[in-house]
Amino acid sequence: MTLFKLFGIIDVRMADILDVLLISVILYYIFLLFRGTRAAQMIFGGFLLILAWLIAQWWELHTLVWMLSNLATLGIIAIVILFQPEIRSALTRIGQSVSKVDLRNILFHASGLDDIAQKICTAVQDLAKTKTGALIVLEKRVGLKNYADTGEYLDARISSRLLRALFFPNSALHDGAVILNCKSIVAAGCILPMPTGNAEGDAGYGMRHRAAKALAAESDALIIIVSEETGKISTAYRNNLRRGLTPKELKAEIFRHWHDLFNEVIEEDQAEGENEAVENKV
Template sequence: MNLFKLFGVIDVRFADILDIFLVSIVAYYVFLLFRGTRAVQMFVGGGLLLIGWILAQWWDLHTVVWLLSNLATLGIIAIVILFQPEIRGALTRIGQSVGKMNLKNLFFHQSGLELIAEEIGAAVQDLAKNQFGALIVLENRVGLRNYADTGELLNARISSRLLRALFFPNSALHDGAVILNSHSIVAAGCILPLPAITSEQDSGYGMRHRAAKALAAECDAMVIVVSEETGYISIAYRASLRRKLSVKEVEEEIKRHWHDLFEGDSSKK
């Protein structure tokens, strides 16, 4: 069944539209799987050879066409040999996505905020499981440069492995706070303010929880606390301190806390 004529000449069917749509999805996910690997340079080189082959066909350069055609045949074998790690990793990620049966993640690429929330959540979960104390500050609109300067400046990509390493017991920076903005781990081993007067309600809290409440009360930052005594996860924001939270709740709070910042960044693009 023809839907319409393209340029008044070419018959376009529903199957043609579906075909183009599916090929576009495959090409998009192939790009995502291989982005940042050596295979990207290989694709660029292959594209240049393809352009050369088309030009050679156009100009009737028979010897060049024969040479490029044979190179393409050998190139398929070379790709499999040279890029085994990348191909294996890509197939593994596809299998993991299908195994989780998460259709949203399979057909719609996760936003940067969701990925960051999951990275922080994974780190918090591991720290809580092992009862490693942690103090993670999520900066918002109010800058925390004065507190970041008390620790070691990192400006590193947010990753669960790095966060876990920073709070590993006996590491040089594990006793201080880690300060994050919406794009990076700003600093580690930072010193946070303690309340000048401790209320009767706060007297049962440890130093991490008191410092978290004190900082959250004076700015718009959200502070995640992992207790080394109980492994409980808490969040301090404004004048409140919520305790015994699940990792899922922590991830949702992170997304709520940074939602406006990410929306603002996306609107500028």
């Protein structure tokens, strides 16, 4: 058993450090499971009651200590009753996560890239099945504001249902392109550039493929095309046009395209959150 002195005073084992790390990880994921639910506010209320009990002990407020101590005996039952929906939901999510564990989920789950890529792929696959033409632009570092200005700004959360709805044949925006950044759907119904003249090799392509190639040539965006004639999925990036992609191959393309940028955006958001927290404290 390995022992060493912490601050030269306390005997600490390696097992103690591992114990603290595991508890920290468990508490962190419990917080993630309950974040955004009513349970978060209820847990905060529970911490306030514990704080009140400690203060009552310190000031020797015997009646208040007695009342809070008796409430604590019912705490476990109260937690089960009050948090029943959240506990059931959390256990379901844990079970689903364990059943779907793979290396890619482990690497990208924290940033949410896997979830966003899957939503885009699901929408594209559904559009391909119904042979609904679509142009989806995944913006990277080169800004596409001039093209977003030609459509309708949405700034909406990325979802499969919304992407499908935007390309529905009777939709007012279905003829244009949809522009996404790695956080949201920026705009829909956007007009993309068309190649000047008759570019070599473009004769066999439709208008969507030609517009995608033209935008890919002048930016670093990844453009996803769904053909309304064949239902095939294609991507355009730089001077490369890939045709007949499977959903799995498309997802891999999205990962490669957004991976580095997505991590940078997450780090920037975390830094902004820390700065706002500091400013609020000041």
